[in-house]
Amino acid sequence: MVLRVETEQAGVMDMEAIVVFDIDGVIRDVGGSYRRALADTVEHFTQGAYRPSPEDIDALKAEGLWNNDWEASQELLYRYFEAQGRSREATATNPIRLDYDELVAFFQSRYRGTDPTHWTGYICQEPLLLRPAYLEQLTQAGILWGFFSGATTGSARYILEQRLGLQSPVLVAMEDAPGKPDPTGLLQTVRLLHGSDAAPVLYVGDTVADMHTIAKVRQVQPDRPWFAVGVLPPHVQKTEVNKQAYIATLQQAGAQVVYDNVQELTVEAIEKLVRG
Secondary structure (H helix, E strand, C coil): CCEEEECCCEEEECCCCEECCEEEECEEECCCCCCHHHHHHHHHCCCCCCCCHHHHHHHHHHHCCCCCHHHHHHHHHHHHHEEEHCCCCCCCEEEECCCCHHHEEEEEHHHHHCCCCCCCCCCHHCEECEEEEHHHHHHHCCCCCEEECCCCCCHHHHHHHHHHHCCCCEEECHHHHCCCCCHHHHHHHHHHHHCCCCEEEEEEECCCCHHHHHHHHHCCCCCCCCCEEEEEEEEHCCHHHHHHHHHHHHHHCCCCCEEECCHHHCHHHHHHHHHC
């Protein structure tokens, strides 16, 4: 598969390109689902004393270390209790006692629902941020595409296959690779797409961890062109101040371009980016 790029000198130049998408905040709006479940979890385990705001969650994720929302919930809880003078160290006086498995179970009861077979939780209400026709346009242009996400396999496949109707898309999810910004999962996704070893790769994400993943993968494969593409999650676009601040955060983390919506990364935009 090739992406055809017109040039003044040569007429037509064949170039293969690969686009790998994050899912949360890029393919689906998780402001009322994952983020809501995260806030519910923190509120529950503080007995209602603290519910993190969207700004609190953004500030945590801007650190680039908390792509996993279970771990993000736990970290916000630790920080809340530490602010109350308690220690997260188990051997310290008055330690914080958090059962991680219990935390995950509560989070999932809100996000997926309490029925393990027929999901009824927040996941069922997630707005989609792209149409299948967009992906078909990439395919028609000869662009390979797949997904690398920190979401669980079940959650990712639910949105990709049941909601978007994709047939067995290439996916590397939480269970398949270390969490971002570790680039292992991105490299796995690229290999599964069977593209040329020299093909430029664009990774499309909405967080600092996504942008840092590109910085780290360049260290592993410095000879391949890697591009960091930022997308603004819907919740930060409600005010211009928040939007511009988030753009600056992604750019500081390495985003080469930032879009309001993933579908703005058109075939023409990909051509422009990979050609420099």
